Amino acid sequence: MRSGTITLTDRLVDHEIAAALAVSRMPVREALLQLKSEGLLEGTSRGFRLRQFTPTDIAQMFEVRLLLEPAAACSACEKASVAGLAHMKKAVESSQLAHDQNDAVAYMAAQTMFRQTWIGMVPNPHLAAMITRLADHVEAVRLATLSDPEFRSWSLSSSHQLLEAFLKKDPQLVEQAVHYNLRNAATSYYATQDRLISAN
Structure with missing residues (x-):
């Protein structure tokens, strides 16, 4: 899936x-x-x-993720372990390699590992589980956008920025990076859908 x-x-x-x-x-x-x-x-x-989600479903899920994920990432940053940070760094390196090889499937797998690692450091397990479930619900968004090399390039840059914020142990910077990432992911998804509609 x-x-x-x-x-x-x-x-x-x-x-x-x-x-x-x-x-x-x-x-x-x-x-x-x-x-x-x-x-x-x-x-x-x-x-x-x-399950086929409507555009309204997707928009509402992004709205919920914007409420939950920046604050969750902030708390994950405060509790981040050395092992977790190393795993995030490895995931970004794998993302970079996949992007350089224009391998969208490997890129998505590396990005999933990156997300799962920081979500795994969220101290509230109920919040972490809710975020994971919402992320799985909008998998179609990632499939639609990450097949585009231009968006993958932006996504990779965003991952580098988020990793750097975690390594600096700067919760506020982490919160801002996640918020920015979600906003741009939503914008890119809607742009992709508009192009598909125009093509048809």
Whole structure:
């Protein structure tokens, strides 16, 4: 789902997935139901499919993320560990390499690792879980924007800035960087959608 391998046209059927993975049907069914309860999938007459969010849904999710993520990142900065900072640095280096190789899928994987690392340092586990769930809901945003090399370049620059703010142990700078990143991600997403609509 995070890499875009599963699309809105795919149907996820428990017995088919179980057969492909050579496992029993029940744990697959439970996993699909869990993803449905988290709002990532929706049921159909034949299995499940990715939940399709409306532009209003996306806008409202960005609104919630702007309320939560800057403050969460600020608290993560205050509690950041040496190991966590090193992991963030490694993720940014992997992002740089993927960008240089024009590998959008590897870039998204590295950026996911970067986000998960700082979110993992948020001292409030309930807040961290909520942010992770919202980020997964707007995976379509990342898939739409990070396939564009120009936006990837901006995204990489933003990650470097956020990493530097964390390394400086400057919570206010971290909060500003996350706020700026979210604002620009939203703007880029809407611009991408406008281009797709114009092309059609």
